Each structure stands twice: as C-alpha cells, then as structure tokens.
Amino acid sequence: MTAVNQPLEHMGFYTMTDERCRHTSRTSRLGRCVLVLTERCNFACPYCRSHEGEHMPTERVRSVMRLWAEQDLFALLFTGGEPTVHPDLLDLVEYAKELNIERVGLATNGSADIDLYERLWKAGVDDFSISLDADNPEDAATLSGRPPETWRKVVENIRQIARLTRTTVGFVIDEHNVARAEAVVRFALSLGVDDIRVNPAAQYSTHLPIMDIEPELSSRYPNLRWRLRNRAQGLGVRGLRAGDASRCWLAFDEMTVSGEYHYPCFVYMREGGKPIGRIGPDVREQRERWLWQHQPANDPICVHNCADCCSAFNRRFEDLHPEVSA
Numbered sequence: 014m015t016a017v018n019q020p021l022e023h024m025g026f027y028t029m030t031d032e033r034c035r036h037t038s039r040t041s042r043l044g045r046c047v048l049v050l051t052e053r054c055n056f057a058c059p060y061c062r063s064h065e066g067e068h069m070p071t072e073r074v075r076s077v078m079r080l081w082a083e084q085d086l087f088a089l090l091f092t093g094g095e096p097t098v099h100p101d102l103l104d105l106v107e108y109a110k111e112l113n114i115e116r117v118g119l120a121t122n123g124s125a126d127i128d129l130y131e132r133l134w135k136a137g138v139d140d141f142s143i144s145l146d147a148d149n150p151e152d153a154a155t156l157s158g159r160p161p162e163t164w165r166k167v168v169e170n171i172r173q174i175a176r177l178t179r180t181t182v183g184f185v186i187d188e189h190n191v192a193r194a195e196a197v198v199r200f201a202l203s204l205g206v207d208d209i210r211v212n213p214a215a216q217y218s219t220h221l222p223i224m225d226i227e228p229e230l231s232s233r234y235p236n237l238r239w240r241l242r243n244r245a246q247g248l249g250v251r252g253l254r255a256g257d258a259s260r261c262w263l264a265f266d267e268m269t270v271s272g273e274y275h276y277p278c279f280v281y282m283r284e285g286g287k288p289i290g291r292i293g294p295d296v297r298e299q300r301e302r303w304l305w306q307h308q309p310a311n312d313p314i315c316v317h318n319c320a321d322c323c324s325a326f327n328r329r330f331e332d333l334h335p336e337v338s339a
Contacts, residue, residue, distance in 0.1 A: 025236030028088045034329050037266045039301045043086040047279050049271035054095040057158030060187050060214035071101040082112035090118040097125040110137035123167035134177050141180045148200035175205040187214040195224040208234045219249035250321050258327035264304045284314045
C-alpha cells in the first residue's frame, strides 16, 4: 500500500478522516470551512498574491459563521491575507465559540504581539498554523520584506504558542529558499511544534526537494512524514495524476468564502478560479450542483494545482463509495 492510499488519518490533518469521508454528503455535518477575513497583509512574500485589499465586513463574517453553525460545522479556519490585521478578529473568535463551532484555527505569519495570540487562544483558537520560510533573519527579511527583527519575533512567538496549543509551521518553498529547505525544516522542528507542512509555491514547482530527514525524526510529525514518503515515490504536492477521482467530493462538506462568494477550495480561489456562487441559505445545494457538473480532469486549475490532501480525500471517497465511480 502506498502512502497516498493509506487511511486519511495518516496524512496528519485532523479534519481529514475516513469517518468523515465515509459519511460526507450535501446533508452531512460540515467538515471544514475557510474564511478569508482580509486581503491585507503586513508581509510581502514573493509567492503570495495578497498584500493589499479590503477587510471582510464583520457582520458579513458573522452571518456566514451562523450559516455554517446551523449545519454543525466541525472546523473553522480564519485566514487572509493576514487575519491578525482584521480589527475584529478577537470578537469573531469569541463568536465562533458562542456558536459551538468545535475547532477554530488561525493561519498567520506570526508577527503580531504575543499578547494578541494569547488572547486569541483564550478566546477559542485551538490550532495555530504559522508561516516560517527561513531559518535565519537575513533570508527571512528578503522573503518577507520585513526587517530581520521580525523573524526573531515570529520564532519566539512560535515557541510560546506551541506551549499553549496545537501549533504547526507552514513552510513554502520557492527559488529563494529551496537551497536551505532541509535546514528550514530542521529548524522549525526544533521549536516544539506539532507538525510542519511543506509546500512548493504554486509558481515554482509541484514537487518538494529531496530532504534527508531521519525516519525517527519525521515519524513524530505525521504530515511531514506523509509528504516525505510521497516525495520518495516521485509524487508531487500539487496536481492531478492518472487514476484520481472523477469529482471533487470535498465540495459536499467543505468550502472557502471570500467576500460574498464561496469557492471549491482556498487553492481554487487563489489561482483565480470562478466562485461557485454567492453565499446564502442554498449554498450546499449550489455546491452539489457544481460537484456533479464539474470534472477536475478538465479544469486546468485542478489539473495543475489540486493539493495532495484534497486529491487523496477524493480518491478515498471513491474507494469507500464504489457506486459513484461505477
């Protein structure tokens, strides 16, 4: 059995499970939803398209969260841009817990004051995903457009947040840092985090560089282990391959919302794909119609950019539901 065909739990994403895959449908519990709170960011990373833009109005955010909570959303991720620049982030986290959303995550560049991160944790964020693309302040300054002191602040924040709750590091590889990829991974794993998610930038490559990380080291970090095993088999992080699923079954119970619109996923939105429709009470009916009409193998965005975890979920769905691909 290859790494990509093992039970979904082996990938290291707690929202990706065989149990969820077995029961997902238009009427099932929502599994994971992403809210793009703002397009603004205080970094200027070369691979990122978000630097300037508008905040999503707070009342619109609240209305989307209510809609999701009515369908028993399991996991909510606040992202951006940089979500900590949204003026009402703390209130929105508190509101998510009032709505009984079980898991609340935050994707951040880690540059806010530690006091804010501690307040966000106390308010209900139990999963921090923090970007770290360099193992030294000089490279970080080049990549982020921020002074070297910012890297030192981010690193100390990661150490402190990792003592509080689940913390992962997100490392994006491009031509600026690929030569130090293994060094960055080793440094990130020295910070006490729960896992590290390594991704090549969409504009750079679909494959990870080869990294000689000892099995006993990577085995403690399930997502890192899963991606390194895939790399050893010549598999990329992005893009479809022969034998992938005929449909994007994730659209049943997962979505990304930016502004007034909902998209198949965050990657599809960032790569300029059209939204499925306007967010509203019939959002899941819209998504089911899109699912049956859309063929990933005929969509260039999916063909070139579908994330490995998403294609794995969709393959697993067809394994568990052979009637849909018969």
